[in-house]
Amino acid sequence: MELNIPKEKYKKRADDAVEKSDIWVNLLKAFLVGGIICLIGQIITDCGLAAGLSKTQAGTTTSILLILMSAVATGFGWYDNLGRWAGAGSLLPITGFANSITSPAMEYKSEGMVTGLGVRMFIVAGPVLVYGISASIVAGIITYIVGII
Amino acid sequence: MQKVGENTFLLSGRVGINVRATVSGPIEGTGPLASRFDKIYADEKCGQNSWEMAEGTLLGDVLDFLLRKGDFVNSDIDMILSGDLLNQCMSTALATRDRNIPTIGLYGACSTMAESMCLAAMIMDNGGAENIVCMTSSHYCSAEKQFRFPLELGGQKPKSAQSTVTGAGGNILSLDKGKTAITAVTPGCVRDPGVTDSNNMGGAMAPAAATTIATHLRDTGRQPNYYDMIITGDLGSLGMEMCRQLTGELGYDISGQLQDAGTMVYPQEETQNTSGTSGCGCSALVLNSIVLDKMEQGKLDRVLFVGTGALHSPALLNEKQPIPVIAHAVSIERRKA
Amino acid sequence: MDYMQYVWAFVIGGLLCAIGQLLIDLTKMTASRIMVTFVVAGVVLSFIGLYRPFAEFAGAGATVPLCGFGHTLYAGVSEAVAANGLLGAFTGGLMASAGGIAAAVFFGLVVSVVASPKGKH
Numbered sequence: 001m002e003l004n005i006p007k008e009k010y011k012k013r014a015d016d017a018v019e020k021s022d023i024w025v026n027l028l029k030a031f032l033v034g035g036i037i038c039l040i041g042q043i044i045t046d047c048g049l050a051a052g053l054s055k056t057q058a059g060t061t062t063s064i065l066l067i068l069m070s071a072v073a074t075g076f077g078w079y080d081n082l083g084r085w086a087g088a089g090s091l092l093p094i095t096g097f098a099n100s101i102t103s104p105a106m107e108y109k110s111e112g113m114v115t116g117l118g119v120r121m122f123i124v125a126g127p128v129l130v131y132g133i134s135a136s137i138v139a140g141i142i143t144y145i146v147g148i149i
Numbered sequence: 150m151q152k153v154g155e156n157t158f159l160l161s162g163r164v165g166i167n168v169r170a171t172v173s174g175p176i177e178g179t180g181p182l183a184s185r186f187d188k189i190y191a192d193e194k195c196g197q198n199s200w201e202m203a204e205g206t207l208l209g210d211v212l213d214f215l216l217r218k219g220d221f222v223n224s225d226i227d228m229i230l231s232g233d234l235l236n237q238c239m240s241t242a243l244a245t246r247d248r249n250i251p252t253i254g255l256y257g258a259c260s261t262m263a264e265s266m267c268l269a270a271m272i273m274d275n276g277g278a279e280n281i282v283c284m285t286s287s288h289y290c291s292a293e294k295q296f297r298f299p300l301e302l303g304g305q306k307p308k309s310a311q312s313t314v315t316g317a318g319g320n321i322l323s324l325d326k327g328k329t330a331i332t333a334v335t336p337g338c339v340r341d342p343g344v345t346d347s348n349n350m351g352g353a354m355a356p357a358a359a360t361t362i363a364t365h366l367r368d369t370g371r372q373p374n375y376y377d378m379i380i381t382g383d384l385g386s387l388g389m390e391m392c393r394q395l396t397g398e399l400g401y402d403i404s405g406q407l408q409d410a411g412t413m414v415y416p417q418e419e420t421q422n423t424s425g426t427s428g429c430g431c432s433a434l435v436l437n438s439i440v441l442d443k444m445e446q447g448k449l450d451r452v453l454f455v456g457t458g459a460l461h462s463p464a465l466l467n468e469k470q471p472i473p474v475i476a477h478a479v480s481i482e483r484r485k486a
Numbered sequence: 487m488d489y490m491q492y493v494w495a496f497v498i499g500g501l502l503c504a505i506g507q508l509l510i511d512l513t514k515m516t517a518s519r520i521m522v523t524f525v526v527a528g529v530v531l532s533f534i535g536l537y538r539p540f541a542e543f544a545g546a547g548a549t550v551p552l553c554g555f556g557h558t559l560y561a562g563v564s565e566a567v568a569a570n571g572l573l574g575a576f577t578g579g580l581m582a583s584a585g586g587i588a589a590a591v592f593f594g595l596v597v598s599v600v601a602s603p604k605g606k607h
Contacts, residue, residue, distance in 0.1 A: 038499025083303015
């Protein structure tokens with residue numbers, strides 16, 4: 001016995017049966033949490049500038065401190081709860097990048113410090129580096145060529 | 150054993166469900182079925198160092214309970230039919246190693262409880278084997294790690310998503326023993342309804358469940374009201390409703406009989422933002438606790454147990470293939486006194 | 487101190503994340519894909535000269551989200567190309583972003599040596 005429903009039609013039916021999450025609520029949550037993380041970043045940057053760091057130094061310091069905070073929050077098991085609430089709001093700031101490196105490292109520690117933790121650390125964040133770095137190299141080569149023309 | 154219709158095997162009724170056991174994790178242990186479980190772990194690691202070892206411990210405990218309850222020694226058991234969700238059936242290997250009992254590993258995703266009972270009943274009905282263990286397990290954390298993302302990665306899940314049950318369940322089928330007997334089995338066909346959303350397993354599995362249920366009813370010439378309950382394995386609330394509609398479209402109105410194990414395991418407050426639970430342990434916990442309890446107490450006479458499985462693999466999904474699904478039906482009836 | 491800088495950091499950072507959320511909800515893109523999209527978008531916007539004025543205006547609101555990481559990569563590359571020619575295309579990006587990447591690896595290691603995943607709750 002088979003269902004006489006074409007696959008495309010059934011796929012649509014199954015997709016339509018899913019209760020849509022409230023998109024405006026999700027957007028608001030992402031906006032709030034993303035905004036707050038960036039606000040914390042701005043405060044750290046300004047403190048760095050006030051302490052006499054250069055603009056670049058202050059920016060790097062901000063990244064490092066936000067990453068530290070995120071890694072610690074991940075270790076305590078808080079960041080996944082924040083992510084469940086905030087979605088992209090906690091995924092897209094640099095803290096989400098740190099979470100995506102720390103969480104698989106923790107998860108795969110049981111398979112060994114090298115074969116587990118070390119190997120799997122980049123299963124989520126790896127593509128960010130692969131495509132980010134590659135894109136910047138391509139852009140750099142174009143910049144160089146345009147420069148000598 | 151006699152084959153009828155398209156895919157159904159009628160059995161003599163000699164194969165009975167002799168003893169059964171259930172072991173659960175902490176959240177399941179605060180749910181409505183908690184008082185019926187043999188053991189509840191307060192710690193998701195079950196005293197082990199990894200999620201894989203924890204799941205193996207759950208399944209090993211079920212085997213211990215089964216042997217103890219039936220007063221069996223290893224040599225009384227003809228074979229173990231067991232499977233789980235993990236790669237290479239890790240939990241099965243962990244739970245059965247050094248037991249000195251012949252073991253056959255199965256993979257049917259979350260349909261494994263029904264799959265193992267189908268197979269065991271057919272093997273025994275032909276004579277020869279007297280006691281076969283059927284069992285399976287799943288664990289929320291080992292399943293998330295293998296199929297989805299690391300636990301501590303922050304991300305959202307849609308309301309159609311289901312949570313994998315942490316738990317294991319099983320039973321020993323014995324010839325001419327037990328208050329309930331397996332009277333027919335309908336192994337299911339692998340279906341591809343075209344669904345690619347791994348957060349909507351219920352919607353993906355509903356066509357498999359509906360076709361297996363309808364096939365079983367047509368093959369046996371029964372109407373849905375022959376059964377007191379038709380219970381699917383882990384469709385969740387969304388999938389159960391789709392299964393009800395699809396079975397209706399195939400000519401059988403099962404509204405009065407259909408229930409789903411995926412809506413029974415978790416406490417109410419845990420299910421609010423999900424479609425329910427899933428995993429091998431889901432149907433194994435429900436069948437081997439409340440369903441068979443009620444049958445043995447005489448509150449239910451005939452139950453069609455339909456194990457549902459999404460044969461989901463991350464590799465196939467990355468290769469843009471839809472999720473293949475399956476469902477097996479086991480007809481269980483209370484023996485007349 | 488100019489408090490408007492904080493308002494813009496909050497608003498712009500929040501809006502960038504809301505765009506990401508829109509992508510998640512409407513296209514069902516996975517976490518990795520969204521992150522890649524944002525970083526590459528940052529590189530491209532920086533390359534065509536839009537991101538630098540944007541970052542000067544929005545401050546941390548533009549540099550903390552992952553497209554800011556893309557901007558850092560390209561800003562480093564473009565400076566290094568100016569100083570060292572073609573070699574700079576390969577060295578500039580990682581030099582400029584080294585602090586963040588190294589911190590993520592190191593803190594990730596230290597935290598995961600100490601902490602283990604917490605399970606469902």
